[in-house]
Amino acid sequence: MTHRFPLKEVARQSGLSTATVDRVINNRANVSPQTRARVAAAISELEGQEAQLAARGRRLFFDFLIEAPTRFSREVQQAAELVLPSIGSAVCRPRFQAQEIMTEDDVTAVLSRIAKRGSHGVCIKARDLPTIRAAVNKLIVSGIPVVTLVTDLNTTKRLAYVGLDNQSAGRTAAYLIAKTLGDGEGTVLTSKSNDRFLGEEEREVAFKGTLARLCPNLRVIDASGGSGVHLETSRIMQSINAGLDQIRAVYSMGGGNTAILNALEQNGSMPDVYVAHDLDTDNRRLIEDKRLSFVLHHDLRMDLQNVFQAFLHHYKLSPEPPDTTISHIQVVTPENIPPLKRRF
Numbered sequence: 001m002t003h004r005f006p007l008k009e010v011a012r013q014s015g016l017s018t019a020t021v022d023r024v025i026n027n028r029a030n031v032s033p034q035t036r037a038r039v040a041a042a043i044s045e046l047e048g049q050e051a052q053l054a055a056r057g058r059r060l061f062f063d064f065l066i067e068a069p070t071r072f073s074r075e076v077q078q079a080a081e082l083v084l085p086s087i088g089s090a091v092c093r094p095r096f097q098a099q100e101i102m103t104e105d106d107v108t109a110v111l112s113r114i115a116k117r118g119s120h121g122v123c124i125k126a127r128d129l130p131t132i133r134a135a136v137n138k139l140i141v142s143g144i145p146v147v148t149l150v151t152d153l154n155t156t157k158r159l160a161y162v163g164l165d166n167q168s169a170g171r172t173a174a175y176l177i178a179k180t181l182g183d184g185e186g187t188v189l190t191s192k193s194n195d196r197f198l199g200e201e202e203r204e205v206a207f208k209g210t211l212a213r214l215c216p217n218l219r220v221i222d223a224s225g226g227s228g229v230h231l232e233t234s235r236i237m238q239s240i241n242a243g244l245d246q247i248r249a250v251y252s253m254g255g256g257n258t259a260i261l262n263a264l265e266q267n268g269s270m271p272d273v274y275v276a277h278d279l280d281t282d283n284r285r286l287i288e289d290k291r292l293s294f295v296l297h298h299d300l301r302m303d304l305q306n307v308f309q310a311f312l313h314h315y316k317l318s319p320e321p322p323d324t325t326i327s328h329i330q331v332v333t334p335e336n337i338p339p340l341k342r343r344f
Contacts, residue, residue, distance in 0.1 A: 005046050012061065013095055014042035015117050045077075045096060059091045060120040062311060065110055066098040066149070067126050069193075069228040069255050071280045073098035076125075076149070079300040083308065089317045092308050101227045102126070108135040115139050121159075121311040125149045127196035145314050147307050151199030160310045162325040164298045166199040169329055170206030170253075173275045176294050176331070177249045178214035180273040185217045186248035189264075189271070191236075193228035193254025200253045203277075207251055218248070228255030237263035250274045258282060261291055279332055290334045297338075298327035 007025070011018040016038065023031050024039040064080070066073045073096070080094050097110055107126050112135070114122060122144060126132050128151070136146050136156045146156070150163035177188065188211065192200040208220060223240055226233030233256030244267045252260060257276050264270055276283055279297040286292045306325045312318035332338070 005043065009046060010039060010042050013046055013093065014038050015063075015095060015113065016042075041096070045094070058317065059093060060311070060315070061093045061095060061118075062121045062123060062308070063114050063119045064094055064096045064098070064149075065107065065114075065122060065124045065126065066096070067100070067102040067107070068098065069100050070098070071282055072228070072255070072278065075278075075280050075300055076304070079304045080307075082301055083305045086305070087308055087312070089312055090315075092312075100229050101232075104129055104131045107132050111135040111139055115142050115144065119144050120315070121145045121147065123147045123149050123162075123307050124153070125151055126153070127151075127194055128153050128198040128201075129196055145311060147310055149303065149307065151197045154198060159314055160306075160322070160325050162303050162306045162310065162322075162327075163199065164296075164327045164329065166202035167206040169277070169296050170203035170208075171210045172296060172329055172331065173203070173251045173294075174207045174210035174214060176275055177211065177218075177251065177273050180293070181215065181218070181248055183215050183217060184248075185219075187219045187221055187246040188249045188251065189244075189247050189260070190220055190222050190224070191226065191233070191250070191252045191254060191256065191260060192222075192224035193226060193256070195224060197254070203253045207253075219246075223260070224254070226254075226256045226259070230256060230259045232256070233259035234263065245269050247271050248273075252276045255280075255282075257286055257292065261286070279338070284337065284340075287332065287334055287337060293333070295332040297330045297332045299330075303327055 007018050007021050011021045014021060020035060021039055024036050066076060077096050084092055108131055122139060124146060133153050133156050136153055140146055140157050145159040147159050148161045152161045190204060192204060211218060223236050226236045237260060244264065247264060247269045248271055250260060250271050273293045275294045275296065276292050277296050279295050283292060283295050287295055306322040309318055309322045313321040
């Protein structure tokens with residue numbers, strides 16, 4: 001495994017010992033595939049942070065733990081690397097760990113490792129479960145601040161929630177569907193990636209309440225639990241045996257849109273309006289092809305700017321906290337798709 005970084009830097013970035021990194025770099029035996037993957041990911045992260053490596057100042061390591069489809073976690077990492085050069089009060093070094101599906105034990109084990117090795121802050125996107133909340137609070141008690149991203153964790157002493165106003169997003173989705181369909185009859189399909197992501201739950205509650213008020217004759221059926229990934233979402237869609245032929249609208253809160261659209265197409269029941277979240281690679285392609293009607297988008301670069309600013313203010317390296325950590329919704333249609341934001 002070739003690279004141009006000191007072993008100590010790779011070790012700090014990966015959270016592993018220099019001896020372990022040395023074994024991986026020199027392709028020695030008795031190294032797990034997971035450890036090799038972690039070292040490779042750390043080197044990739046360092047390549048994206050080379051400007052930060054050359055900077056001088058206090059170095060702070062922040063850990064990102066994300067349960068989300070790869071397309072979203074990749075967007076988060078790219079957004080972080082884009083905003084890092086604009087941070088002048090400290091050298092911020094993010095370390096990423098992301099999986100599409102994580103068990104409670106997976107999440108708590110990662111948080112335990114972070115607590116053991118040390119961190120200046122943890123940014124987490126995880127399900128709102130008692131064991132995860134307890135692990136987060138334990139981390140905070142140990143002196144490591146936590147920021148939740150996109151979806152919150154109830155009853156935790158987290159430093160801040162950063163991301164979309166999820167209730168406003170749900171109301172907006174209901175309004176767009178009501179304005180498109182009018183007060184007729186039919187079925188609306190809703191889909192969350194998982195019932196225990198608090199942000200998606202907030203979207204759903206606000207959506208259903210607003211839709212019932214604006215379009216009382218529309219019926220809602222649910223296709224949740226696919227984790228926003230293609231195979232799982234396809235399986236969920238196949239399990240719905242009745243009502244798909246009456247689908248007039250879809251509100252997808254958690255991704256997996258290609259799988260949902262494919263299932264509806266196979267059933268011969270394409271909706272009049274389809275509302276999705278986040279202008280990631282998949283959704284950009286789908287809305288360019290006019291398979292999505294609206295995408296409720298928010299600026300992840302601003303979110304990551306707020307994450308770092310919240311941490312820096314905690315360490316008194318920024319005079320002010322973020323003005324707001326709540327993102328504004330941008331309603332994207334096939335006629336106003338923003339251009340891709342490239343790295344510089």
